[in-house]
Amino acid sequence: MEIEAELKAFKARLDPQIGAYFDKAIEEASKEDAFVTDALRYGKTLMLAGGKRLRAAFMYYGYLGTGGTEEDKLLSASMSIEFIHAFLLVHDDIIDQDDMRHGVATFHRHYADIGEKLFPGKDREHFGNAIAIIMGDMLGAFGNDIIFSSQFPLEQKFQALTKLQRIVSYTVIGQARDIYMEFKGEASEAEILSMYRNKTARYTVEGSLHLGAILAGASQEILDGLSAYAIPLGIAFQIQDDILGIFGTTERLGKPVGSDIEEGKITLLVSRALRDGTGEQKKRLTEILSLGESLTEKDIEEFRELIRATGAYDGTKALALEYIEEGKQALKVLEDKLQPRAYDFLFSVAEYMMKREY
Secondary structure (H helix, E strand, O other): OOHHHHHHHHHHHHHHHHHHHHHHHHHHHOOOOHHHHHHHHHHHHHHOOOOOOHHHHHHHHHHHHOOOOOHHHHHHHOHHHHHHHHHHHHHHHHHHOOOEEOOEEOHHHHHHHHHHHHOOOOOHHHHHHHHHHHHHHHHHHHHHHHHHOOOOOHHHHHHHHHHHHHHHHHHHHHHHHHHHHHHHOOOOHHHHHHHHHHHHHHHHHHHHHHHHHHHOOOOHHHHHHHHHHHHHHHHHHHHHHHHHHHHOOHHHHOOOOOHHHHOOOOOHHHHHHHHHOOHHHHHHHHHHHOOHHHOOHHHHHHHHHHHHHOOHHHHHHHHHHHHHHHHHHHHHHOHHHOOHHHHHHHHHHHHHHHOOOO
């Protein structure tokens, strides 16, 4: 399966349903409050501005792979994880102080700019953050509502909603650890990998696959098998994303390159460079990480060169490949238990990740 083409086709099927869900919410809000109506319109713009819908695709194929047959019902239900994702991203953008997402202004930045026009002299940043927090909460409520209102048996919906709360809880644990490590300015490799497991692997891959499989009535044995594939793949996904955050392009990231450096994030890549570099290299890496908003393009390029020189770039890439291979081997154990089309999708995702460019 050509995974990029498959995800593009899947997104083309799902995005109109996301748009229609927003339109209904906008219509209902228009009867109550004009400002919230406007905020929902911006939420629709932001959510449809980009994103591969990978989480929804995992949910979809988790369902098909474990015996689910009602594809249209599941396609609609798969919007849930995308709304949960949007809810988490809106809050994450506030935490990371990011101004761009998918090439457009983040929720808090958009409403900070509006606040400056509507309430000159007032605290625009607080206004933007406050509106973004409550609208993020609304997107999270939508994510729950989509499963609650879906046409699946009540017991399976209850199990899926319970799983959804656990997904968010694990993500919060990982996010809290990420914030703590950033402010502390250091972290062990074990701490970072644990954070990746909770913040990304249990959410993006395992959680999404489990949601679909639960709605298909999958056994615990199958869920455990999917976890054995999902956790290492999700860790590799986060490792690769962190590499892209430093070595990628603005066009590919949808936000300025170097934002992770500006925020002083202690990723696995950075941790290994600080561990293996010379005294001078470590000193300079630490200095660049502390520059904040004064970070320049020249600093970013120097940071990249230092990361490569310490061996962290090659070593971290190699570790990601090891995790992907672990996931592939776990998937092979499930080959006879999964529907072939879904197995092909999951295997193709792993293969695509092995060839991912930075």
